[in-house]
Amino acid sequence: MDVLPFVGPMVIALLIVFVLAALAAGIVLLPRLLRGELGALRAQAAAELEARSNDVDRQLRAVVETMDRRLGELDTKVDRRLETAGKTTTQIHERFV
Secondary structure: OOOOOOHHHHHHHHHHHHHHHHHHHHHHHHHHHHHHHHHHHHHHHHHHHHHHHHHHHHHHHHHHHHHHHHHHHHHHHHHHHHHHHHHHHHHHHHHHO
16 A cells, blocks of 8 residues: 555655754854854953953052052151251260360
């Protein structure tokens, strides 16, 4: 009662061809998809790194400004103390002369 005895093998052959075509399409499209994803990840990582670098630069500038200010204050204190010590030395020297 097989009207078309070749239909079974033909369906199997078509399924094999379809599966092979799907695999070939996957092999072609997968690297493109992965390349796009990796490019997006690389861009995101670069943006995050730049943001962190900017934060570190800002914090370092703040530290440098603080150190400059404090060193300036110390310089002023030392100058005042040297001036006071010089006056005191002069007064002592004038007393003994």
